[in-house]
Amino acid sequence: MKLKMKLNQKMILYILTTTILIYFAAFGYVSFSSKKMATDDVEQIADSYAREYANIIKSGIDIDVYITRTFSQVALSYDKTSKNNWHELYLDMQKNILIFNPQFLSVATSWELSAIDSAWDKPYGRRLSGWYRENGEIKFLDKILNADGDIPGSNYLKMKTSGKQKVVDPEFYSYSGKKEDAVINSNVSVPIMNSNRFIGLAGADNDLGRFQKIVEKIKPFKDSYSFLLSNNGVFVAHPNLKYVGEFINKTNPEYFKDFDVIKKIQKGQNFSFIVVDKDTNKKSYISFASVNIKNISTPWSIGIVVPFEVIVQKANESFFVSIIIGMIGLIILTIVIWLIAKNITHPLIDTTKLLKNLALGKIDKSKKLKNISSKDEIGEMAQSLYTLTKGLGRTADFANEIGKGNLDAKFDPLSDEDIIGYSLLNMRDSLKKAKSDDRIRKEEEEKNKWITHGIAIFGDVLRQDNDNLEKLSFNIMKNLVNYIEANQGALFVLNDEDKKEIKYELKSAIAYDRQRILNRTFNIAEGLIGRCAFEKQSIYMIDIPDDYVNITSGLGGANPRSLLVVPAKFNDTVFGVIEIVSFKKLEKYQIEFLEKVSDNIASTISTVKVNEQTAKLLEQFQKQSEELSAQEEEMRQNLEEMQATQEEAAKRGAEMTSILEAIKSISFVAEYDMEGRLLDINDKFLTILGLSREQMIGKQQGYFSIGDEENAENPKLFWDDIRAGINKKKIQHIKFGNKDMWISEEYMPISDIDGTPFKVLNIAFDITDSRHVKKLEEKLKKSEG
Numbered sequence: 001m002k003l004k005m006k007l008n009q010k011m012i013l014y015i016l017t018t019t020i021l022i023y024f025a026a027f028g029y030v031s032f033s034s035k036k037m038a039t040d041d042v043e044q045i046a047d048s049y050a051r052e053y054a055n056i057i058k059s060g061i062d063i064d065v066y067i068t069r070t071f072s073q074v075a076l077s078y079d080k081t082s083k084n085n086w087h088e089l090y091l092d093m094q095k096n097i098l099i100f101n102p103q104f105l106s107v108a109t110s111w112e113l114s115a116i117d118s119a120w121d122k123p124y125g126r127r128l129s130g131w132y133r134e135n136g137e138i139k140f141l142d143k144i145l146n147a148d149g150d151i152p153g154s155n156y157l158k159m160k161t162s163g164k165q166k167v168v169d170p171e172f173y174s175y176s177g178k179k180e181d182a183v184i185n186s187n188v189s190v191p192i193m194n195s196n197r198f199i200g201l202a203g204a205d206n207d208l209g210r211f212q213k214i215v216e217k218i219k220p221f222k223d224s225y226s227f228l229l230s231n232n233g234v235f236v237a238h239p240n241l242k243y244v245g246e247f248i249n250k251t252n253p254e255y256f257k258d259f260d261v262i263k264k265i266q267k268g269q270n271f272s273f274i275v276v277d278k279d280t281n282k283k284s285y286i287s288f289a290s291v292n293i294k295n296i297s298t299p300w301s302i303g304i305v306v307p308f309e310v311i312v313q314k315a316n317e318s319f320f321v322s323i324i325i326g327m328i329g330l331i332i333l334t335i336v337i338w339l340i341a342k343n344i345t346h347p348l349i350d351t352t353k354l355l356k357n358l359a360l361g362k363i364d365k366s367k368k369l370k371n372i373s374s375k376d377e378i379g380e381m382a383q384s385l386y387t388l389t390k391g392l393g394r395t396a397d398f399a400n401e402i403g404k405g406n407l408d409a410k411f412d413p414l415s416d417e418d419i420i421g422y423s424l425l426n427m428r429d430s431l432k433k434a435k436s437d438d439r440i441r442k443e444e445e446e447k448n449k450w451i452t453h454g455i456a457i458f459g460d461v462l463r464q465d466n467d468n469l470e471k472l473s474f475n476i477m478k479n480l481v482n483y484i485e486a487n488q489g490a491l492f493v494l495n496d497e498d499k500k501e502i503k504y505e506l507k508s509a510i511a512y513d514r515q516r517i518l519n520r521t522f523n524i525a526e527g528l529i530g531r532c533a534f535e536k537q538s539i540y541m542i543d544i545p546d547d548y549v550n551i552t553s554g555l556g557g558a559n560p561r562s563l564l565v566v567p568a569k570f571n572d573t574v575f576g577v578i579e580i581v582s583f584k585k586l587e588k589y590q591i592e593f594l595e596k597v598s599d600n601i602a603s604t605i606s607t608v609k610v611n612e613q614t615a616k617l618l619e620q621f622q623k624q625s626e627e628l629s630a631q632e633e634e635m636r637q638n639l640e641e642m643q644a645t646q647e648e649a650a651k652r653g654a655e656m657t658s659i660l661e662a663i664k665s666i667s668f669v670a671e672y673d674m675e676g677r678l679l680d681i682n683d684k685f686l687t688i689l690g691l692s693r694e695q696m697i698g699k700q701q702g703y704f705s706i707g708d709e710e711n712a713e714n715p716k717l718f719w720d721d722i723r724a725g726i727n728k729k730k731i732q733h734i735k736f737g738n739k740d741m742w743i744s745e746e747y748m749p750i751s752d753i754d755g756t757p758f759k760v761l762n763i764a765f766d767i768t769d770s771r772h773v774k775k776l777e778e779k780l781k782k783s784e785g
Contacts, residue, residue, distance in 0.1 A: 108131065538594075540591060
C-alpha cells in the first residue's frame, strides 16, 4: 500500500532526513580533519610570526647597513679639501654617528694608504681611524695595519677584492680585553669605491644584544619560544643564554644532519619541519623565516619552536566547538524547514495553474496571481510570473518586428539573464553585423584588387629601361604618383662608391619646385631621407613643417596634408628611398602597396647598379691591363735593385749581431718592458748574480739594489723619462748573499717602426774596483790633511 503524504509533510521528512544523514557524515569527517586543520592553523600562525619578526629584525639591520653606506658615500669627498681638515671633519662625523646610535659599539674607516698618501706606492697597507665604546666612554682609535701585505682570507681582503658590502658573522668581542665585558657583536662593512677603485672600507660594530629582547618577546603560543641564527649558523639570540654565540650544528646536531638547516639559511629559504626535542623527548614544530638583508648576500634566519602539545590542544578545542555549533544548527534547521514548508505549499496550487497555461502557450499579459501578497520568495515568485507573462508578450512583439525586417526595433530584456530576450537582440545584431561585414569585405576585396593590379603594372614598368637607371627612376616615380593619385614624388638612389661616405642621390623628381630639386643628396641619418635609410622603416607624417615642401601650380602654392617616405630594401640593404607628397591623407592600403612595391623596386635598382658597376669594372680592367704591361718592365728593374739592397742589409745585420754579442761578452746586458719588468738577461749577468734565468725573468728593476746609489732619482720620474724616449744612466750598489758590488748602468729605450718605445736595453759594467780605489784615495787625502 502506497502511503499518501501532503507536500509539507514530504518536505519535512525528506529534507530533515537528508540533513541528519549529512550531519552525521560531516561529523565523522570533521572529527577526522579538525585536528589537521587546527594543526595547519597553528603552523601558519607560527610561520606568519616568523616572517613578521624576520622583517622587524631585517629593518634593524637594514638601518645599520644604510647608516654605514651613508658615511661610506660621504667618504668619497676625501679629496675635495685639505687632508687635515677633511680628516678632522670625518672623524667628528663618525663620533656623532656612534653617539646617536647606541646599537653601535664602534664606528671606524680603513683608508688604503695609497689613496691618502701620495708617497705610498704599494697596493696594500691601510690606516684604521674612528671611535669605539669602552665602559660607557667613547675612545679614539687610529693605527696602521697590513703594512707588510693584506692578510690572505681576511674579511678585509675579500671585500677589497669583490667591492661588495658585507655583514660579518657574529662573535663575542671585548674592547677592554676582559672576558666579562665581551658581547655578541657583528660588523657591517661597506667598501668605499671611487670610479671602481677601492680606496677604503667603512665599518660599524653592532651590539647584537638588542635582538635578545625581541626574541624573548616572541611567544605566539604557550611554551613556545624563538631564536635568531646568523648566516653561518651561530645563535645570535636564544632564551637559553648559554646557546648564544654557539653553532647550531654543535648545540642541535640533528638539525644540521637531518634537515640541512645551515644550507637553507644561506640560500635565504623559508622552511619548517617537525623534530623530537633531545632534552624533553617531545615533538615540536619549528618554523624558519629568512632575514634577507638588503644588498647583502649572507641572509640570517629566525626560528620559532611550538610544542606539539599546544597544537593538539588547539585541535581538540576546535573539534569541541564544531560539535556544539553542529547541534545548534541542526535544531534551527528543523524549525526553519517546518516554517518554509508551511508557507510554500499554500500558494503553490495557484502558481501551478498559471504555469500550466504558460506551458500551453497561452499568454495573458493581464493575468496576475491573487491572494498572494507576501514579500518573501513566494510573493517574488508570483510577481516574477506576472513579469514573465508581460515579458513574453513583449518578446513575441519584438520577434514579429524582426520578422518584418525592422532591424531598428527597440526591445528591453527582462533582466541581465533574459536568455530569450538577449538571443533575439543578438540575432538582430548578427543580422546588422552580417550586413556591415559584407560591405567591409567588398571594400577589402577592392583594396586587395587595387594592390594586386598595381604590383602587376609595376612589374611591367621595372622590366623596361632596366639598363638605364635615370630613365628607370623617372618611369617608376611617374607611374607611382599617377597610380596613388599623389601630387609629388621623388626617388633617391644609394651611392656607395665611397664606402666611407654613403649617400642617397636624387634620381627622379615629379612636380617638385626648383629649390627642392637643388637639394639632391642626403647622407645616412640626414633629414627624413637619411633617417628612413638608417632606420629601414617607413615614415608617415600628416603634420608637415611649412618649410619642408610646397605643392605649386599655375594658381599658387600650398602645404601638403600628408608625406610618406618608404625605404626600398633588398637583402636588408636600402637601395633607395621613395618620397610621396599629397594633398590627401594616404590610406593604410596605399601605404601597404608602396611598401610592397618598394621591395621590387629595390631588387631592380640592385640589378641595374650591379650591371652598371660590371660595365665600369670591365672598362677599368681593360685600362689597367694596358698599364700593367707598361709597369711590368719597371717592376723587373725594381726587383733587381731590391735584391742588391737586401744583400747589403743582411751584411749590416750580421755586423750588428756580432757587435751585440761582443757587448754581451764584456758587460752585463738585460732587457726590460716599459713597466720595468725583466724580459731577458745575458749569461754573464746571471753568472755574477748566481741565479737562473727563470728566477730572474719578471723581476722589477732595482730588485737587488739596497738603495745606496749616486744621484738617486724617484723611480716613477725615472721610468716616465724612459717612456718618453730619454736615455738614463744610473750607478747602483747591489748586495746579495756574500756578493757586494757597484755597477754603472745605461738604460736605452728601443722604439718600434712608428718611433714608440716598446722595450728598454740595459748595459751595465762592474765598477766595484774603481769605487774601492776612489774610497782609498779619499781616505789618503783625509789622512794627509
